[in-house]
Amino acid sequence: MWAWVTRDIAPGLLDRGVRVARCHDLDLVGRILVGRGMLAPGDEPEPVTPAHANPAPGGAALFDADEVEHGEADDHDRLVARLDRQLAALDRARDGGALRVLVRAESAGALCAAEMRHAGLPFSVDRHEEVLLDVLGPRGPGGRPVHLEEAGALVRAALGDPRASLDSPRELVRALRRAGLDVETSSKWELWGVDHPVVEPLMRYRHLYRLLTANGWAWRADWVHDGRFRPEYVPGGVVTGRWATSGGGALQLPREIRSAAVADPGWKLVVADAAQLEPRILAAMSGDVGMARAGAERDMYLAFVERGVVPDRDSAKVALLGAMYGSTTGRSATLLPSLERAFPRAMATVAHAARQGERGEQVATWLGRTSPDAAPGVRPRDHGRFTRNFIVQGTAAEWALVWLAGLRFALARLTGAASPAGAPLESTPHLCYFLHDEVVVHTPERLAERVSDTIRQEAERAGRLLFGNTPVSFPVSIAIVDDYGAAKGS
C-alpha cells in the first residue's frame, strides 16, 4: 500500500512499466475528510489546479507507508504527518466502516484514472477522418469544411441576409428577428417550435459547427497520439464525487465519432453500461421494499408499469428522473403522487435530502461524502434540488468507483496475476474508458467473453459491498465490438 498523491506519482511509474496494487491518495482522501469536518482545512495543503499540476520531479513525494524508500526528508515528513492525521481521523470516526470503503474506492479510482490515461482509448485517425469527411466534407479554400459552408449559405439565403453572423448567439438572434422570426433565444428547443425554412439548415449548421470545433481536426491533433485518445481524467473533480476531465472532453465524446475508437488487431472492446443505475441506487439506499423489488428486475421502468404505478415505460422514466432532480412542473410533477403512493420511503429519502439542503444543512452519500455548503446568493430551493440529487448521484458515483476498483483487480487475475501490480497494463485486458456508469475494456479477443462475465460479476459485487442484502440487482448491458460505435446505445 502506497500513500501518495496519485496524480503526481503514478504517471511516471506507468511510463516505466510499473503498476501498483493499491494506494491511499492523500489529496482525494484529505478532501473527503475536510468536507466532513473530520480534519481542519488548515490540515490539508491548498489544492493545486489539476490542469496545471506538474508531476513532482524524481518521485520526491513518494514513500511507502511503512518504510521510507525515497524522498527528500522535508517532503517525506510532511507527507507522513498528513497520512497520520488522516488515519487518526478515520480511527476517530464513529462509524468509519463505510468511510474506509470510500477512501479505498476513491484511491483505487485514482489509479484507474492514471492507468486509463496511460493506456488510452484506441483511436483510429483514419476512421475519424472518414467521419469528418462524411459529415463535414473536405476543407474548402478558406479552410472551412464544404458541408458547413453549404449549410451556412442555405441559412443566409433563408434569412435573406447574405452577411448574417451565425457563430455568435446574440448576433444570430438579431438576424433571426430581422428575418421576422419571433424568438427570444436561438436555442434548439425554441427554434423547433418555429415554422420557417431557416430552421432545418440552421440546425444542421450548428451540428456541423459543433463537431468541427469540439471534435474536429484541431481536437484530434491535440488529443490523439500514437493511435490513442488520452484525455486527462480528474477523479473526484465533481462535487458529487463523479469524475471530471481537464482537456480532451473525454466525458462528452459524441456518439457520432465513437466509431473511430477501434480495438487493436486481434483485440476487442468490451463496452459495458450499468442499466438504470441511479434509480437502482435510490431503491437500494432508501430501503424502500417495493422499489427494491422493482429494482430486482432487468428493466426497472417496465416493472413500474407492471405494478400499475405508471401507465407506460416512458412515464416511469420521466417520473423517476423528475423525483430525483426535484422537478415541480409538467408531466413528471403530475406523476409524482402515484410514485409517492407506491414508493413512500424512496420518495421520502429524496424529499428529506431536499429539505436538509433548503435549511442549509449538509447531506451525505451512502458512504459518507458530504455536500458542499450553498454558495452565497443561492436560493434555498435551488440548493435543495441540488442536495436532493446529490445523495443519489454521489452514491451512484461510489457504486461506479467500487465497480471500477474491483474490475481492475479482477482483470489482472484473469491473466493469472495476483494483483494489477503483476499484470502488464498494455498487454493484458485493461480499462481504457470510463463514463459515469459505463466502462470500456480493451482486451485480447480470446478473453473477451471472460471479461464480460467479470464485468457483470463485479457489478453485482459492488452492489453487495455497498448495500449488503438488498434485492436490487445491478445488471449491465455489454457489447463485444471492434469499435465503440457498434455498441448498443451508440
Add this chain to the structure above:
DNA sequence: CATCCAAGCGCG
C-alpha cells in the same frame, strides 16, 4: 493584452 461570462450543446 489577459481574463471572465453567457450561450449553446456534447455527455451521464
Add this chain to the structure above:
DNA sequence: AAAGCGCGCTTGGATG
C-alpha cells in the same frame, strides 16, 4: 419542448 441534477468545451463579446 422543457422541466429538474451534474459536468467540459468552444466561441464571441464584454470587461479588466
